[in-house]
Amino acid sequence: MKAAEKDRVRRAKAAERRDLAERREAARQAKAYEAKVRKAEVTDERDRKAHEKAVKAAHAVAQQSEVERMNSEVDAVFDDLEGLLAATIDVDDHIDLDTLRKPFDATPFDMPDLEIPLVAPKRPKVPSEPTYVEPAKPKGFFGKRRKLEEARAMARQTHETRKAEWASGVLALEEKYAIELAAYEQAEAERVDTLAAEKDRFRRELDDYNQSIDQFITNLSYGDAEAVQEYISLVVENSTYPDHFEVTHEFSFAPETAELRMSVTVPTPDSFPAVKGYKYVKTSDEIREVPLSQTEIKKRYASVLHQVAIRSLHEVFEADRRGLIRTISLEVGTKAQHPATGRLDFLPFVGVSAERDSFMEFDLSGLVPLATLKHLGAAISKDPVALVAVDVKGVRKS
Incomplete structure (x- = not known):
């Protein structure tokens, strides 16, 4: 079922x-x-x-x-x-701490740019050496030999000038390439050295982190209060509520009594959805809100409180497979101005204490949250929308 x-x-x-x-x-x-x-x-x-x-x-x-x-x-x-309570039914709230380890080979390096080799400069393409071009033979009948010799002399001079310019250009290209190549080789060597140093640093940090996880697991197995607190913080971080319904948790663990005292803060009643729906009025071309009745708001807000209470108990007990937490004393409420003092304060609307073994026998898919809270002897506000808090002193604590 x-x-x-x-x-x-x-x-x-x-x-x-x-x-x-x-x-x-x-x-x-x-x-x-x-x-x-x-x-x-x-x-x-x-x-x-x-x-x-x-x-x-x-x-x-x-x-x-x-x-x-x-x-x-x-x-x-x-x-x-x-569906706040139903949303946790098919979720295993236990956290396998072994999965928190970060193997070196499977953990992405935090400086991946260093792993990319630099691009070596390309050897410049040297232009072809200028070739001597024999001048055309002069035309006419007189002085052809003299004119040809003069043309040849000028062509040789032009060729030598172009050849010298070509040689100078080639030398400049070679010198520029040599400078770029030297800079590349130095930068690449520095990259390789830096990469090796950063890999060593990265490995040391992973080793330190994994050792801290090992120590965390060991401490948790002994029921260390700080380790239990840290584990529960991971559990509540994994507890995903809708974006429009922000929930925060505060808690402390008493190892001498194996009791977790938890306070869960939900949105205030005035931030709770108060619109039942919308309708289109064709005559005035308006989209109008259809408000929820005050009775319906009270009913829905109370239902949310009851679900959050049962869900919080379930998530912690289910996550704690070692059974380190024997009892949870829970308060669910909101932070608002206290009607009596006008000061911003936490107002508890549900106060309940539950023992692990008996609670874990409950079937979440079949229970009614309000009935379960009453069964556990919870203190329940008669009108949380009016910020009527409950006296949680009477809720059993170990």
Whole structure:
């Protein structure tokens, strides 16, 4: 039955996500269609009237689609809040501390840029050596030999000048390349040395970290108070609540009594969702809120408190497979101005104490949180929305 309930919750959540995505896409398409209709060209009076009618119809459809999208999001929020306890049923809250170790070969190096070799400079492409070009033979009948010799002398001089310029250019390229190559070789050698040093540093840090994990595991096996505190901090960090419902935990462990005292803070009643849904009023072209009744707000907020209380007990007891924590004394409330003093204070709305062995026999998939709290002798606020706190002094502690 428990496995079937887990599967049902998973399928329901998946269907909810699909429905919300479909509603968002339908609203987007409706708005896009409305924009397209508005941009349509109108050529005559008959078309103008038809166009106005089409615009109104498209706008109404877009507004209704937007309402459906908004209502789907409201429903999703309330589904999250109504399923706070169910969300932990198919989650194993135990943390395998061995998985916290970081093997050197499997842990990404924290300076990966050092592992990339530098790019060596490319040897420059040397231009071809200039070749001597024999001048053309002069034309005419007189002085051809003299003119040819003069042309040859000028060509040789030009060739020698170009050859000297070429040799100077080649030398400059070679010198520049030699400087770049030397700089590269020095930088690459420095990179290799730095990489080796940083790898050694990285390995030492991993060794220190893994030794601390080993010590943590050893201390926890002995029931060391600090180790238990650290382990529970990991457990509550893994406890994922909806983004719109922030939950914080404070706790202390007393090794002499094996009792964990925990305080869980939830959002204030005035930040709790108060809108039941939305509706589109076509006559005024308005999307209006449909508020929750005060009775419904009280009912839903109380339900959240009861679920958080049972969930907190379950997550800690389930995570503690060693049975180091025998009893949990729990308070669930909010931080708000105290009605009597006006000072910001923690106001407990649920106070309960539970013993491990008896609590672990409960079936979370079949219990009613309020009934379970009453069974445990919890102190429960009659009106948390009005910030009526409970006296937790009467809640049993070891």
